[in-house]
Amino acid sequence: MNAPPRLAxxxxxxxxFSAGWRDGTLVVEPYAGDPDPNPLLQNFPEALHHRARIAQPMVRRGWLERGPGxxxxxxxxxxxPxxxxxxxxxxxxxxxxxxxAHGPGAIFGGSYGWSSAGRFHHAQSQVHRFLNTTLGGYVKSVNSYSAGASAVILPHFLGPMDSVARRNVTWEAIVEHTEICVAFGGMALKNSMVASGGVSQHIERRSMKAARERGCDFINISPLRDDLPEEAGAEWLAPVPGTDTALMLGIAHTLLAEGLHDAEFIARYCTGWEAFETYLTGRSDGVPKTAEWAAAICGLPADTIAGLARRMAGKRCLIAMAHSLQRAEHGEQPVWMAGVLAAMLGQHGLPGGGYNYALGSIAHYGKRHNAVPAAALPQGKNGVGAFIPVARISDMLLNPGKPFDYDGQKLTYADIRLVYWAGGNPFHHHQDLNRLRQAFAAVETLVVHEIAWTATARHADIVLPTTMTLEREDIGAAPTDPLMVAMHRIAEPFGQARDDYAIFTDLATRLGRAQEFTEGRDARGWLRHLYEPTRKALAEQGHHAPDFEQFWEEGFLPLPQSEDDGGIIRAFRDDPEGxxxxxxxxxxxLSSExxxxxxxxxxPGHPAxxxxxxxxxxxxPLWLVANQPATRLHSQFDFGGHSSAKKRRxxxxxxxxxxxxxxRGIADGDIVRLFNDRGACLATASVSADVRPGVVQLPTGAWYDPEDPQEAKALCVHGNPNVLTRDVGTSRLAQGCTGQLTSVEVEPFTGNLPPIRAFDPPGG
Incomplete structure (x- = not known):
């Protein structure tokens, strides 16, 4: 009997994971050391050779015949073709x-998105390096759709987002120390099952279970019951969406009024208390922010709000806040207010206590850092200083030369002639997709590298087919994951697909800048180069440090991790002057001049x-919560087997x-139409008591599929909620994404049910 083929x-x-072929079928097996493997891995087999893949370079007829414009x-x-x-x-x-004709400042290197997990074949790094080394730079975007508001507000009152999210409270400390964890927006496992750069151990479920068994109380504050897993045994409080800041203010007022706040901590570690207290007590506006005041706004009983304040005081209390709360209008406010609440409780910097922004939002957070580095592809120097907050792309393309505010600066939108997108799908991330369609119509040339016919590729002028991660070699590593992975090629490239690096190398050669882009290295040469800092650091610390060939043969390389030191916040608590x-x-x-x-x-200058x-x-009349999906990462592999199986009809x-x-006459399994003045989409209804009354929930990531692409507000027949969401910034401070919440009506769909064509090639 023949031995089964070795999985790579x-x-x-x-x-x-490891993968390989058995009887002509792709087999994907999770890493044996992962205690809670992610089922999203099963999107790979069907996706690899799906009809949605792009097989050869394509050029839009109108651009080819009439030129840029x-x-x-x-x-x-x-x-x-x-x-x-x-x-x-x-x-x-x-x-x-x-x-x-226009300079590199007329090129937007968008390329926002998760791309691939490898350190080298990371599409955004590739395109940014290409634009920097061959053209002199590009207009860039800053921050993220996930954390556009928090990335700007956190440094003003506490510290950089990575310090507050990545190097702060660990799951180990929660298991050992936390007595009560109040999770605003919850900590849904669907979010912490993913991590940029890869994750070898999903520990969130078992950590919450262990903390709960020790006696930790978890409070899920969310309109969705399942924003904490069953293992947490959480109490569910479901406020009106978008009212978390009012709820926190009501808690804070109770703490102050009943003398439960930590005045000594505030005096030693904080500034700006007077301005905030004046607002909290109502001396500045005549409105005390009492529990009763908060109850009228957030829809929870005043006794529940006051009772929660009393439960939090005097305990090792951790306040966690999901990305989702700041992905809404005025999203800066809950981020800031949660930090103020932790300060009033005197908990910042304590093991298992304080404030951990975005804990549970991604698998990297809540873990110790590695003691050795993992190199990334250097992107070179960008000679263009202009930028936009990432969610303002439609504004920029539709309003060249228009001024805008950002974090105290008065800036101006660039006049973009060419958009180059490699990795990512703005028809997933962005809001008001009908407006985005108008924005993409306004440029002269749109270039897209893609593995499949996303809506972004369908709007491009030049579409270049690229390889999927399984079709190339790379190195997988992340700063907080204790495993480096030799990512072997599992399959041959689909059709004529090429690696981004091969495409950019050929372009750089045509532009006379090949040496600047490649530095004389092929793809395998870059992998050796990027591996060397890790090998060198391992050797210096006395750890197993194989050379590249040995690492590639072994496949998995354990990495040592640093001690859990609590980062800058614990250091500050221990020595505020030093x-x-x-x-x-x-x-x-607590307030900011x-x-x-x-x-x-x-x-304003304090949370409000x-x-x-x-x-x-x-x-x-209904709130729509357009949150992240559980069956795929954003819109990646929406055509994969796992994602497709979880759809209904x-x-x-x-x-x-x-x-x-x-x-509304809606029964479970009915096709319904969600609509507002921006657009409409179809979805299949699931009638469930796990959402708050007055709320409907439709995840993002279903590929945009307009019934009639010629209509200005075409019906999306597949269920993309971003035809409904607003394209406005969180505030003039951060200009972050507000796509989490909007208002809609829902009705049964009674017409002829349109076919779904999202995964069919254009003209197919």
């Missing part, structure tokens, strides 16, 4: 034209409750409470 190691954002036919035009040499000649000439925080005052800023000086009416402008109203699933379903 590989890695992805949702887990480390604005064109509203993007997204509905025909594509013409082209040989690699010819399409690269055309693209190199177009890049040179834009560079010479280890000040990197804020303006060196202390926790700097932010107050900006004069933003939508982000600000009424949302998109709350439910006549014609759109081929469409994304929308959850609705029985109290909202019954008067």
């Amino acid at each position: 190691p590989h890695s992805s954002h949702w887990g480390v 604005k064109d509203d036919r993007r997204g509905r035009d025909e594509f013409i 082209m040989e690699w040499d010819k399409v690269l000649d055309l693209l190199a000439a177009e890049l040179a034209r834009v560079r010479d 280890a000040p925080l990197p804020t303006r005052t060196g202390k926790i800023q 700097t932010i107050a000086g900006f004069g933003y009416d939508d982000c 409750w600000l009424e949302p402008s998109d709350a439910p109203a006549a014609g759109r 081929g469409r994304e699933v929308m959850r609705i409470h029985p109290e909202d379903a019954a008067p």
Whole structure:
């Protein structure tokens, strides 16, 4: 009997695994050391050779026949197949034209998204290195859709986001020390099952179970019951979406009024208490932020709010806050207010206590850092200083030369002629997709590298087919994961697909900058180069340090980890004078003269409750929570087997409470239409008491599938909620994404059910 074929190691954002072929079928097996493997790994087998894959270079007919220019036919035009040499000649000439006529400041290197887990074949790093070394730079984006508001507000009052999220409270400390964990927005396992650069051990479920068994109380504050797993045994409090800041203020007022706050901690470690206290007590505006005041806003009983404050005081209390809360209008406020609440409790810097922003939002958070580095592809120097907050792309493309505010600065949108996108799908990340369609119609040339026919690829002028991660070699590693992975090639490239690096090398050669881009290395040469800092550090510390060939043969390399030191926040608690925080005052800023000086009416100088402008109203009476999906990472491999199997009737699933379903005549399994004044989409209804009444939940990531691409507000038949969400910034401070919440109406769909064509090639 023949031995089964050896499975080769590989890695992805949702887990480390081994894969290979058995009887012509791709087999994917999770890493044996992972205590809670992610089922998203099973999206690979069906996705590898799916009909949605792009087999050869394609050029949009309108661009090919009429040349670069604005064109509203993007997204509905025909594509013409082209040989690699010819399409690269055309693209190199177009890049040179834009560079010479308008300068590199007319090129936007968007390429936002998760790309792949490898240290080398990371699409954003590749395209940014190419634009920097061959064209002199590009207009970039800053921050992320996930954390656009928090990345700006956190440094003003506590410290950089990575310090507050990545190097702060660990799961080990929670298991050992935490007595009560209040999770605003929950800590859903669907989020912590993924991590950029890969994850070999999913420990969140077992950590919450162990903490609970020791006696830790978990409080899930979310409109969704399953934003904490069953293992946490959590108490569920379901406030009105977007009202968490008011809830926190009500808790804070109770702490102050009943003398439960830590005045000594505030005096020693904080600044700005007086301004915040004046607001909290109502001396500044005549409105005390009592539990009763908060109850009227957030829909929870005043006794529950006051009782929670009393339970939190005097205990080792951890306040966690999900990305989701700040992905909404005024998203800076809950981030800041949660930090103030932890300060009032005197918990910052204690093991298992304090404030950990985004704990549970990604698998890297809550873990110790590695004691050795993992190198990344250097991107070179960007000669262009212009940038945008990442979620303002439509604003930029539609309003060249228009001024905008950002973190105290007055900036101007660049005049973009060419957009180069490699890795990522803005038709997943971005809001108000009909407006995004208009924005992409306004550029002269849109270039996309893609493995499959996403909506972004369908709107491109030049589409270059790229390899999937399984079709190339790479190194998987992350700063907080104790395993480096030799990512072997599992399959041959699909059709004529090429690695991004091979494409950019050929383009750089045509532009006379090959040496600057490649530094004389092929792909395997870069892997050796990137591995060397890790090997050297391992050897210096006396650990197993194989050479590259041995590492590649062994497949998995354990990495040592540092001690859990609590980062800058614990160091500050231990020695506030000797280890000040990197804020303006060196202390926790409960209010900020700097932010107050900006004069933003939508982000004052202290945390505050600000009424949302998109709350439910006549014609759109329900809150829509457009959160991250459980069946894929964002929109990646929506056509994969696991993602497809979780759809119902081929469409994304929308959850609705029985109290909202019954008067609308909606039954479980019905096709429904969600709509507001921005657009409409179809979904399959799941009637469930696990959502708050007045709330519907539809995850993002279903590929945008307009019934009639020629219509300005075409119905998405597949269930992409971003046809409904608003394209506005969180505030003038951060200009972050507000896609988590909007208001809608839902009704049964009674027309002829349109077919789903999202995964069919254009013209297919």
